[in-house]
Amino acid sequence: MVAVxxxxxxxSDDQLxxxxxxxxxxxxxxxxxxxxxxxxxxxELDAEVETLLADAAxxxxxxxxxxxxxxxGLGVDSxxxxxxxxxxxxxxxxxxxEDFDDVLYDQxxxxxxxxxxxxxxxxxxxxxxxxxxxxxxxxLATLTTIRDEEAExxxxxxxxxxxx
Numbered sequence: 001m002v003a004v005x006x007x008x009x010x011x012s013d014d015q016l017x018x019x020x021x022x023x024x025x026x027x028x029x030x031x032x033x034x035x036x037x038x039x040x041x042x043x044e045l046d047a048e049v050e051t052l053l054a055d056a057a058x059x060x061x062x063x064x065x066x067x068x069x070x071x072x073g074l075g076v077d078s079x080x081x082x083x084x085x086x087x088x089x090x091x092x093x094x095x096x097x098e099d100f101d102d103v104l105y106d107q108x109x110x111x112x113x114x115x116x117x118x119x120x121x122x123x124x125x126x127x128x129x130x131x132x133x134x135x136x137x138x139x140l141a142t143l144t145t146i147r148d149e150e151a152e153x154x155x156x157x158x159x160x161x162x163x164x
Contacts, residue, residue: 009128010121016132016139017076019121023146024067026117030110031060037103048160049103056107056153063114063146070142073134104161111153118147 010016034057038050122143125136132139 008124010124011128011130013074013076013133017071017074020067020071023117024064026114027060027064030114031057033106033110052156052160059149066142066146070134070139075133104157108154108157111150111157115147115150115154118143118150122147
């Protein structure tokens, strides 16, 4: 298994692909947790929280598709899902939905974790002078857009929480 950390510079297409794959799995985790809340707490959800969760799941699916397109553009061999999943679980999966007293706290944790991942990834790419098989500006623009959408998600969840 290839250990990859966002805290180091991104030096190759293979390393970049692994980090993007971690992002894909992270988005899958967020989407699964959102769906789980939606299904388990259906009776307790008001319209505002229901909309928030539906939007978050849709956003995660969109982010996964964008990340998958970037990985495909790199043309590298894919790391088996199980290896990437274990990396994500070790680094970002320390909490479970049931660890939170409230759906909104869990959703806030999900949004903040994703934001931090993309922020660190952007910093690692910007700190690298490696040449990638995909256009660096397009890569950074895509990741910046995703990060900004995660930041917006943090703001939205926080606003809902403050109104309660």
